Amino acid sequence: MNPRPVPVAGVVRSAARTLSAAGVDSAHVEAQLVCAHVLGIDRSRLMFADDVDAAAVSEIEQLVAARARDRTPLQYLLGRAVTGRLELAVGPGVFIPRPETELLAEWILAALPAPGDGPGPVVVDLCAGSGTLALEIAHARPDAHVHAVELHDAALSWLRRNADERAAAGDTPIEVHHTDATDPRALPHLRDRAAAVVSNPPYIPFTDDLPADVLMHEPATALFGGGDGLAVVTPLVDVAAALLAPGGHLAVEHDDTTGPAVAAVVSAQGAFGTVEQHTDLAGRPRFVTATRFDAGHGDDDGEVVTTARKGITR
Numbered sequence: 001m002n003p004r005p006v007p008v009a010g011v012v013r014s015a016a017r018t019l020s021a022a023g024v025d026s027a028h029v030e031a032q033l034v035c036a037h038v039l040g041i042d043r044s045r046l047m048f049a050d051d052v053d054a055a056a057v058s059e060i061e062q063l064v065a066a067r068a069r070d071r072t073p074l075q076y077l078l079g080r081a082v083t084g085r086l087e088l089a090v091g092p093g094v095f096i097p098r099p100e101t102e103l104l105a106e107w108i109l110a111a112l113p114a115p116g117d118g119p120g121p122v123v124v125d126l127c128a129g130s131g132t133l134a135l136e137i138a139h140a141r142p143d144a145h146v147h148a149v150e151l152h153d154a155a156l157s158w159l160r161r162n163a164d165e166r167a168a169a170g171d172t173p174i175e176v177h178h179t180d181a182t183d184p185r186a187l188p189h190l191r192d193r194a195a196a197v198v199s200n201p202p203y204i205p206f207t208d209d210l211p212a213d214v215l216m217h218e219p220a221t222a223l224f225g226g227g228d229g230l231a232v233v234t235p236l237v238d239v240a241a242a243l244l245a246p247g248g249h250l251a252v253e254h255d256d257t258t259g260p261a262v263a264a265v266v267s268a269q270g271a272f273g274t275v276e277q278h279t280d281l282a283g284r285p286r287f288v289t290a291t292r293f294d295a296g297h298g299d300d301d302g303e304v305v306t307t308a309r310k311g312i313t314r
């Protein structure tokens with residue numbers, strides 16, 4: 001351990017070298033994030049930081065070594081993940097929120113009826129994980145009654161922790177349900193009441209061809225959706241159809257290889273009007289949306305719109 005404080009730029013360079021040698025992409029950015037975390041400052045303030053004392057250098061080296069050794073995800077090491085407008089607690093046992101999921105939150109927030117005098121909309125997040133979708137929606141729409149459903153215990157405890165943190169920060173509390181999102185008996189009190197159902201379910205078709213950060217560390221129950229990626233999605237779409245009010249919106253994230261299959265599942269369910277496929281900003285098929293038929297529909301037959309579009313223009 002170096003007994004003297006050392007300039008922060010040198011600590012960042014050394015950390016970046018270690019990470020780069022271990023094959024970590026974006027080694028310099030990750031090195032900055034680790035240093036900023038240990039010093040308790042924003043990454044943008046690093047260049048103004050004082051020299052780093054020996055204890056902080058040691059902590060940085062340990063985190064960098066853990067990342068380099070077995071590819072523990074940076075977010076697990078730092079204990080936090082930034083998602084949309086929020087920062088959530090994450091760690092082993094919970095899926096790390098991904099930027100593409102923010103597109104779902106944006107889409108559903110745009111689709112919800114505007115705040116008015118009546119009761120706020122009911123929104124259900126099926127397969128909630130850390131709570132990224134549910135909590136983002138509750139943050140943006142304080143009038144909404146947001147319900148988050150999670151089955152697995154480890155993820156559930158992160159969800160509860162984040163729900164408590166956000167409520168303490170002033171957001172409208174969400175309701176957490178320890179329930180199977182594929183069970184047709186789920187949430188009977190919300191039947192026909194939801195203005196929106198959102199879901200980022202486990203959807204990757206079985207494979208071992210994933211980065212080590214993901215395959216070795218994130219829970220398989222969060223990643224894989226059976227051989228075809230649809231094992232959770234298919235029954236979950238039935239549950240969503242039962243929860244949604246007529247005219248309510250569904251948005252489901254999917255693997256970039258299963259867009260047409262997920263759209264077909266939603267269309268075949270029979271409760272939904274025009275089913276739309278959406279791409280992310282890189283042009284990859286990313287999520288499907290649909291609207292539950294109003295009572296007495298007749299002219300809209302659940303047609304699937306297959307035109308892939310950039311981003312989420314509606």
Ligand SMILES: C[S@@+](CC[C@H](N)C(=O)[O-])C[C@H]1O[C@@H](n2cnc3c(N)ncnc32)[C@H](O)[C@@H]1O
Pocket residue numbers: 094095096097098101126127128129130131132133149150151152155179180181182199200201202203221222223232
């Ligand atoms: C891909 S992760 C997404 C988590 C979160 N929605 C997000 O975007 O970060 C899928 C989540 O679904 C949960 N899950 C898997 N099967 C489930 C089921 N049958 N019912 C409820 N949750 C389930 C997993 O534990 C995991 O937290």
